[in-house]
Amino acid sequence: MVRKLLVTAFFALSLSASFTVYAQNPVGASAKPIQREKAKVAGYDRIGDALYEVIYEYRVRTTVSGKMSTRSEGSTITVRSGQPEIPEGQDNTVSDTYSTILQFGTERARFLDYLAYKVDSLACAGAPEDTIAKAYNDIDRSAFYFDPVIFQNWPEGSMTVDDVLVPGTFTYSENMTHEWTFGDDQKEVCGYPCQEAKTSYGGREWTVWFAPSIPSNVGPWKLGGLPGLILEAQDAEGIHHFTATALRKAACPIVRVQDAGRDKTQRDRFIQRKKASGGNSLNNIPTESITSIAVFKNDNGGTIKVNGRVTVRMTNHTWIPLELE
Amino acid sequence: MRKVVSLLILLLASYALSAQIVIQGSVRDEEGVAIAGVVVSLQQEGKTLGYGTTGKDGRYRLSVQAGKDTATVIFNHLTFEKLEVPTTLESRNLDVILRERSETLKEVTVTAPVVKLRGDTLSFWLPALAAREDYTLEDAMKRIPGIEVDENGRISYQGRAISHFYIDGVDILGGKYTLATRGISAKMVDQVEILDNHHSVKMERNSGRTNEVAMNIKLNKEARIKPTGSSEARAGWGSEGFLGRIGGSLMRFGGKNQTILSGKLGNDAQFAQSETSDYFSSNQISGKASTFAGSVSGSSPPLDARYYLRPMDAYVSLDASHKQSDDVRLKLNSHYAYSYGTYDYSTRSDYYAGDNVVTLQEVFNPSSKSHVPSIGLDYQLNSEERYLNERFRATANFITNAMATMRADDPLDQSSSIRAIRLQNSLDWRKLIGDRRFYFNNTIAWTSSPSVKYSFAGLGLTGLQDGFSHNLRVNQRISTAHDWRRLTLDLPLNATIDYDRIGNTLDFGDITAQGSLAGLNGAVLFSPLLRWRSPSKQLQIDLRVDLGGKGLSVRDRFTGNVDKHILPVLDPNFSLDWTATARSQFRLSASSSRTVGDIMDFLRTPVMSSYRSIRQSPGILRDGRNSRISLAYDWKRPIELWFFHSDVMASRNKTNLRSSQTVETDQIWNTSIPEPVSSDGLTFSGSLSKRFQQTSTKLMVGIRAGSNRNSITQQGRAIDYKGDNLRFNWEASSAPWKWISLSYRGYWSRTGSSYLGNRTAFVTQTHSGTLSLFPVTALRVYFDTDFIRTQITGDLFKNMALGKAGIEWNKDKIRYSLLVHNVFDTRSYAYSIFTGLDTFSYNYALRGREILFSITYTL
Incomplete structure (x- = not known):
């Protein structure tokens, strides 16, 4: 108990010291590459302790589409649809890979992209400002980035989801209730014996593998509520696949970035709007809502930072939503 | 009445059987504090009948079907020891106390x-x-x-x-x-x-x-x-x-x-x-x-120089x-x-000399420092x-x-030396402003060979050739490019100027010659490029044309003669890059360029290339055109570890000067005569590789085929000749079990030449294999062998086997190894090749059997 108090006090002191130099998403940033200034800092809210972390490889099987990414010309954002999707019969399947991480403790859990976690853990460790700024730049430049941040069992019995719908950030809550059916199959995942279970969620049929020897009812993304940690999950069509590749002791607590511009919304409305926009492209964005654009290049295309807050990844791979409804 | 009672009994029985039971209670630690987040499950014969999690108050509630058998309630938590409590399947209150866990979860990296x-x-x-x-x-x-x-x-x-x-x-x-x-x-x-x-x-x-x-x-x-x-020491x-x-x-x-x-x-x-x-x-x-x-x-044979x-x-x-x-x-x-x-080797050179063949046999011992x-x-x-x-x-x-050369038991010594230095500075500046890109590039290079010598003595002859060259090159490039949605227009202007000074003296027999030239060689080219990309960026087409001119002015410093040439340039280029699917890619390119000689074309002084070979330029500027078209196709399935590549290229080279060779008993004369000539070439190559991860096996097969057609004047007579080559190569390596690793690679090739109705071809095949055994993890015993079969002439084949064997032992950061090289103590290697109409057969002396012990330390 004493050890826990000391650890908690240490993290609290570290966080309070490092948050003063930690900046996120300053609104109205210029079109130049983002410079992290001391004056524009955001803080964290502490959500809970983390005891362990699991790194998941998230793969999406998709296709090369004919739709071109967007391009800005001055104050006009124009979406150009190029040639139609590549005709059937042609082999244009690709596999996009994301690195994600689940932090969990005895009560709560957080699931997010690994690059975002890296920024938080650098801040947690009191890393120098330029190191944190570089980690932010890695996010801006990354071609593959998992936007949503999911807090499981926060509030108790519910999930809180922070997500991005260009040009804004949003949050909503939903209940953590999945109806699971246990299967008979067993296999080893990430070095742990796992049992099979199935559920329906978001318009997809999910098959997961959970480890009864890891007493936690959480899992990747929004999947959870089993008597063991979910280490692998795949939808019935084989499009979305989460696989645990590492389990280790946690390095920092579960935190939530403060974002005054985050809008509260309802889950169903958000899912429908995101589907309608085709993922995070600049489709159907009112141009008057755009105040600034910054373009970053990478070897896989590029990214566009809109209003200094949200990033659009330019890609000609078809976006396939995790939730259909 | 009896029916009503039966029905009531049936209803009561079925109710009893389908009744839900509730097992509930609280979970606390040894100090009585409620524990949240405890996973509580009811298990029976490996199946989960029900489960839940304790809340902040430490309470849980399981609602399951009633039954006659027993089951187990399992209480599990990240920081407390697991507790299993047998129970019957009937409603009950079950409060438990958990002890703190001493062990943490096993950390795993897949x-x-x-x-x-x-x-x-x-x-x-x-x-x-x-x-x-x-x-x-x-x-x-x-x-x-x-x-x-x-x-x-x-x-x-x-x-x-x-x-x-x-x-x-x-x-x-x-x-x-x-x-x-x-x-x-x-x-x-x-x-x-x-x-x-x-x-x-x-x-x-x-x-x-x-x-x-x-x-x-x-x-x-x-x-x-x-x-x-790492550091390494070897002795043997x-x-x-x-x-x-x-x-x-x-x-x-x-x-x-x-x-x-x-x-x-x-x-x-x-x-x-x-x-x-x-x-x-x-x-x-x-x-x-x-x-x-x-x-x-x-000359060097197609063999590892180590031998x-x-x-x-x-x-x-x-x-x-x-x-x-x-x-x-x-x-x-x-x-x-x-x-x-x-090293040491001997040759037999057969030179086509019209109605007969002039044959020279020599023994060489070259050394180079x-x-x-x-x-x-x-x-x-x-x-x-x-x-x-x-x-x-x-x-x-x-x-x-x-x-050191021996020709028909007559000794001859040849030597040469080159002293050369190059200084180069380049500045490359580029800027992006909106959709426009700006380029500025400046390169200055000074290349000087103040002393280049060749000398020989023997066969009753002596010869000495001495030369020098200095070159100053300045290249300037400015360019601007503009990007639209699908188009890019690039407008580069390039100017290059070379200032050259060359000279040589030759003293050989009754030939005494001296030459010295100074020249200016410049080119100004404007090379607009238009690039189009499809909306999906899968197709890209480039069109470029080089427009401008090249100029050359050469002054003979002894005679004072000046040669001046100005040549216009109009060279088109086309390329197409198509990513047909995520696995397939095509690249097509076509180009035609004017090829122009340089100051060396005006050096009329004879130049010795060896004691029996002299080359003399006619003093005419080489001018020609090279056209080529190539198509490449790549296919891959990287996750399944399949890779395929192929390309085919056709080229035609036209020039105003035809090579001419005259072979005499003791001397070979090479020059060029002002007659237009064209040569064609066609090559195809392909390779396919696959890896099977379960057995750590890699397979690769490749093919390369080509043909060329050319024309040369030999002994005053124009002769067309054709060359062709075909080569298959393959490789297989596998480590199916922990204690063994095998690899096998080889190639088969045939090189042919035909002229005046005669055709000759040589076939060579090589088979190499390595077997490694690992009796224990740190110990490797291996044997490597090469088997080579080459065709020397007609029906004459030569077989040769080379091998090496060794033992390696790894201990911590040190590796000890013992190697026996050339295990079979093979002492010679022979093969034959064509150059134009001439045939050369070589026989190399090999290093004998060697034993080497080495220690390598890795940090």
């Missing part, structure tokens, strides 16, 4: 997938691909399908040579990457990344697809945080006496500074030139005067990179390489909007060759 594809980046997890006997990074890279490494260490992917080599994203070595691939241990590397469609300049990343492919090596954590490297004995080697490398990666320091000294094998070769900008200075050194260096060359090599190299900021980097590349080698110092400094600013690269290079070559 082996990364063997290959990952993200966009244009293909990553290979090297530990999963490397074999146990692979010591260096180069050894392990050869296991990766799609990647080929030649015997000098040059790397190519799907038939394309790599354009950049990075270590953790940093370009430290430039083209000298063999130092890294042979100096870094395979155990230090986590991933090998192939970066297709690579743009090394950040601001160019949206300017369209490139044909460039780069490689990035990702080191493991240990190699990044502390210095790494062979037919030539003592053999030995000592060397080491020290490398530091990570942080703002990267450094590679390495050095080696030894006489067991050649290494200095291959490990310090720069594949992107050569260390070899090819000054114009190098032609005056003749061909004293001897026939007796060397003494040494080098020291320092390469360092300093990161000043995210976008700015300073780099130093320097080395000094010394190489000496000698070279000193190559080189230093380069780079400053690079590479940001999203600006690029600046200031590069300075200084290189020198000091080469001395000697050849």
Whole structure:
């Protein structure tokens, strides 16, 4: 108990010291590459302790589409649809890979992209400002980035989801209730014996593998509520696949970035709007809502930072939503 | 009434059977504090009947079907010991106390997938691909399908040579990457990344697809945080006496500074030139005067030089990179390489001389000594909007060759020497403003060969040839490019001017000649490029035309004659790059360019290329046109580790000068005569490779076929001749079990020549195999053999077997090895080749059996 108090006090002191130099998403940033200034800092809210972390490889099987990414010309954002999707019969399947991480403790859990976690853990460790700024730049430049941040069992019995719908950030809550059916199959995942279970969620049929020897009812993304940690999950069509590749002791607590511009919304409305926009492209964005654009290049295309807050990844791979409804 | 009672009993029974039972209670620790987040489950014969989690108050509630058998309630928590409580399946209250857990969860890292594809980046997890006997990074890279490494260490992917080599994203070595691939241990590397469609300049990343492919090596954590490297000592004995080697490398990666320091000294094998070769900008200075050194260096067989060359090599190299900021980097590349080698061989040369064939038989003992110092400094600013690269290079070559020759028992000594130096400075500036790009490039290079000599004495003759050349080249390029949605227009203007001074003297028999020329050679070219990209960026078409002119003015410093030429240039270029699917890519290119000679065409003084061969230019400027078309196709399924590459190329070369050769008993005269001639070539190549990960097996098959048609004047008569070659090569390597590893590779080739209705062809085949056994983990016993069968003439074939065997033992960071080289003590190697209408047969003396013991320590 004493050890826990000391650890908690240490993290609290570290966080309070490092948050003063930690900046996120300053609104109205210029079109130049983002410079992290001391004056524009955001803080964290502490959500809970983390005891362990699991790194998941998230793969999406998709296709090369004919739709071109967007391009800005001055104050006009124009979406150009190029040639139609590549005709059937042609082999244009690709596999996009994301690195994600689940932090969990005895009560709560957080699931997010690994690059975002890296920024938080650098801040947690009191890393120098330029190191944190570089980690932010890695996010801006990354071609593959998992936007949503999911807090499981926060509030108790519910999930809180922070997500991005260009040009804004949003949050909503939903209940953590999945109806699971246990299967008979067993296999080893990430070095742990796992049992099979199935559920329906978001318009997809999910098959997961959970480890009864890891007493936690959480899992990747929004999947959870089993008597063991979910280490692998795949939808019935084989499009979305989460696989645990590492389990280790946690390095920092579960935190939530403060974002005054985050809008509260309802889950169903958000899912429908995101589907309608085709993922995070600049489709159907009112141009008057755009105040600034910054373009970053990478070897896989590029990214566009809109209003200094949200990033659009330019890609000609078809976006396939995790939730259909 | 009876029916009602029966029905009531039935209802009560079914109610009893389907009744839900509730097991509930609280979970507390030893101090009575409620524990939240406890996973409570009811298990029966491995099946979960129900489960839940305690809330903040530590309470739980399980509602399950009633039953007669017993079950187990399991209480599990991350920080408390698991508790199992047997129970009957009836409602009850069950409060428990949990004890704190002393053990934590087992930390696990799963082996990364063997290959990952993200966009244009293909990553290979090297530990999963490397074999146990692979010591260096180069050894392990050869296991990766799609990647080929030649015997000098040059790397190519799907038939394309790599354009950049990075270590953790940093370009430290430039083209000298063999130092890294042979100096870094395979155990230090986590991933090998192939970066297709690579743009090394950040601001160019949206300017369209490139044909460039780069490689990035990702080191493991240990190699990044502390210095790494190795040191090695070898000692042994062979037919030539003592053999030995000592060397080491020290490398530091990570942080703002990267450094590679390495050095080696030894006489067991050649290494200095291959490990310090720069594949992107050569260390070899090819000054114009190098032609005056003749061909004293001897010829090399298609065989590992280790078998026939007796060397003494040494080098020291320092390469360092300093990161000043995210976008700015300073780099130093320097080395000094010394190489000496000698060997023995004999030849039979059959020269076509009209109605008869002139045959010469000679025995040679060439030796070559070279000193190559080189230093380069780079400053690079590479940001999203600006690029600046200031590069300075200084290189020198000091080469001395000697050849002791025996011709029909008559001795003859030949020697040559080259002293050359090159200084080069280039400035490359680029800027991106909105959709416009601006370029400015300036290069100044001074190449001087103040002394190039060739001399011979023997056969009752003496000869001495002395020459020099100096060249100053200034190249200026300015350009602007504009990007629209799908179009790019690039407008470069390029101006180059060369100032040359060359001269030679020849004193041979009754020939005494002297020549000295000074010349200005300039070119101004405007090369607009129009690029179109399809909306999906899968198709890219480039159209470019070079417009302008070339001019040449040469003054003979002895006679005062001046030759002036001005030639217009109109050279079109077309290329198409189509990514048909995520797995297939086509590249089509076609070009036609005017080829013009230089100041050397006006040196009318005879030039000796060997004691029996003289070349004399007619004093006419070479002028021709080279046209080519090529088509390449790549297909891959990287996750399944399938790779296929093929290309076909056709070319035609037209020139105003025809080669002419006159063969006399003691002398061969080469010149050019002013007659137009054209030559054609057609080549096809393809390779398919696949890896089966379960048995660590790599298979590769390749084919290369080509034909060419040319025409030469021999003994005053114009003769058309054709050449053709066909080659199959294959490779298979496998490690099906822990204790054995096998590899087999080979090739079969046929080279033919036909002229005047005669056709001759030579066939060669090689089969090589390596067997490695691992009786225990740290011990490797191996045997390597080469079987070569070559056709010398007509029905005469020669078979030869070469082999080596060795034992290696690894203990901690030290490797002990014992090697027996040329186990069968084979002493000669023979083969034949064509050059035009002439045939040459060679027989090389090989080093005998050798034994070598070595110790290698890895940091």
